[in-house]
Amino acid sequence: MKLIKLDAIDSTNEFLKGLSNRQELDNFTVVVAEKQTKGKGQMGAVxxxxxxxxxxxxxFIKDPLLNIKQIYNLNIAIATAVVDALEIYNIPEVRIKWPNDIMSYNFKIGGILIENSLKSDGAVSAVVGLGLNINQTNFDxxxxxxxxxxICGTHFDKNQLLVSIVKKMKQNIAKIESESEDLWSKYTDRLFKKGIPMPFKDQFNVNFMGIIQGVSAYGKLQVLLEDDRIAEYSIKEIQMLY
Known part of the structure; x- marks a missing residue:
């Protein structure tokens, strides 16, 4: 992998997107920064x-999909890659909080933001942003x-983790076409609070109880409601109150 190291940048995703627009990049080109001043998450979260x-x-991931209809398979491959890498280091109770937060126990330790670019011929390239809390201990x-x-009471080598995560990303991207069912199964099994009655709040600030069942092929969260209906929610249409 080609590695570009930066001391500080407004956003590694924006930097890498700009670079990809100006020149041809090697597949799995990685930008890493010590500090990010305008980091962002899903739907503009900071x-x-x-x-x-x-x-x-x-x-930067070049042409990870053959079909734009498989777009959420990329999310599945990336999220499970991060989980797989963390499990190598015995991080406890690693789960994926829909759509792409990384949890340990009830704590958020990381977040993923995938920004896709669709070419005129239908091919998709992606910039995958990952923020992972490693050695910071102050979260006042x-x-x-x-x-x-x-969580683990020990210091971690960031470079080792970086190599492990990108290696797992490569492996999972290669599985999207032939082993997507296995990726989906792993993603569903590792969903945060799956199968547990939980309080939620919808976009109208109405609280309700539900049980996470899984995620649809188009990335919507599937929740079993008290009237036995399974409802599907997009990002920002539902908030888990945990």
């Missing part, structure tokens, strides 16, 4: 982290956040 403590990367204003070091 991602902030202490300088030098965490893993802040963006990965973020009670639901934690890190590998805080």
């Amino acid at each position: 991602w902030d982290s202490e300088k030098g403590k965490n893993l802040i990367i963006s990965v 204003n973020l009670p639901k956040a934690s890190s590998l070091a805080a």
Whole structure:
């Protein structure tokens, strides 16, 4: 993999997208930064982290899909790759909080943002942003956040983790066409709070109880409601109250 190291940048995703527009990039080109000033998550949420403590990367992936209809398969492949890599290091209770937050126990330790680019011939390229809390231990204003070091009580090598994660991404991208069912099964099994009655809030601020069943092929969260209906929700249409 080609690795581009930066001290500080507004956004590794924006940097890598700009680079891909100006020149031909090798597949799995990686940008890593010690500090990101305008990091972002799903739907414009802010991602902030202490300088030098965490893993802040963006990965350019060339033509990961043969069919645009498979677009959520890319999310599945990337999220499970991160989980697989963390399990190598014995991080406990690693789960995926729909759509792409990485959890350990009830704490958020990472987030993924995938930005796709559709070419005129239908091919898709992607910039995959990952923020992963590694050695930061101060989360005073973020009670639901934690890190590998805080949870495991030890210091981690960021470079080793980077190599492990990108290796797993490559392996899972290669499986999208031939082993997508296995990827989906792993993703569904590792969904945060799957099968557990949980309180939720919808976009109208109405609270209700439901049980996560899985995710649809188009990336919608499937929730079993109290009247035995299974409802599907898009991002920002539902919030888990945990």
